[in-house]
Amino acid sequence: MTRSAQDRTLVLVRHGDAATSLTEADIHRPLTDLGRRRAHAVGGWLVDQGLGADLVLCSPAVRAQQTCEQLAAAGESEAEVWSDQRIYNASADMVLDVVQGADDSANIVVVVGHSPGLPALASLLCDGDGDLEAHERLMRGFPTATAAVLRYSGPWSLLSPGQATLVDLFSP
Numbered sequence: 001m002t003r004s005a006q007d008r009t010l011v012l013v014r015h016g017d018a019a020t021s022l023t024e025a026d027i028h029r030p031l032t033d034l035g036r037r038r039a040h041a042v043g044g045w046l047v048d049q050g051l052g053a054d055l056v057l058c059s060p061a062v063r064a065q066q067t068c069e070q071l072a073a074a075g076e077s078e079a080e081v082w083s084d085q086r087i088y089n090a091s092a093d094m095v096l097d098v099v100q101g102a103d104d105s106a107n108i109v110v111v112v113g114h115s116p117g118l119p120a121l122a123s124l125l126c127d128g129d130g131d132l133e134a135h136e137r138l139m140r141g142f143p144t145a146t147a148a149v150l151r152y153s154g155p156w157s158l159l160s161p162g163q164a165t166l167v168d169l170f171s172p
Contacts, residue, residue: 008152010099010125010164011051011110012118013042016070016145018063027088031066038145039067041172043074046110046147049168053079054106057098059087059113067145068112079110087113092120102156109156115142122148125164134169146171 016035021028031039046052052075058068060083068081086098095117102109111118119142126135130151138148150164 007107008154008156008159009051009108009167010150010152010159011046011053011108012095012122012148012150013067013071013110013112014115014118014142014144014146015039015059015061015063015067015112016042018144027061030062031070035063035144036066036070038172039070040074042067042145042147042170043071045170045172046071047075049149051108051110051149053110054108055079055102056081056110056112057087057102058083058111059089060085061088061114064088064112064114071110071112087111087117089114090117092117092124095121096124096159100157100159104155104157106156115144118142118148122150122166122169124161125150125152125159126166127162127164130166131168134166137169137171138166142169143171 016031016039018029147170149168152164
């Protein structure tokens, strides 16, 4: 398939496994060793798929920031990373607002955030077409260190429910 200047790829990545803490604020919880390994595996998979990000939109939570670091380490990424408070524990609509503000020079945008916002956004954006197996996996859940790859044609500002195709869903 030939890509036009309007073809976009949106990758929604749920952060890796985070440490449980009764004393630290939720936003400060770091990744576990397993979380780091799984986030790195997602980064490697994205590289294998040829999905080098133009822009990364990331929650300010420590676990999300560390997931971004692992994604970049797996792919030697030079993508611009924007930390955005609105992604922290956000609803699907709030994450969509953040994506709609992305610069149209970015054809591949990666969002690193949390559940339930990211899984809900993946479902919300799906047009029903795409990979049947990926849709079945999405219906079974969106565990930590999962990446949903969606395709969309048009400016980011006009992305809305039912306009993207679910191409793949990966969880190591």
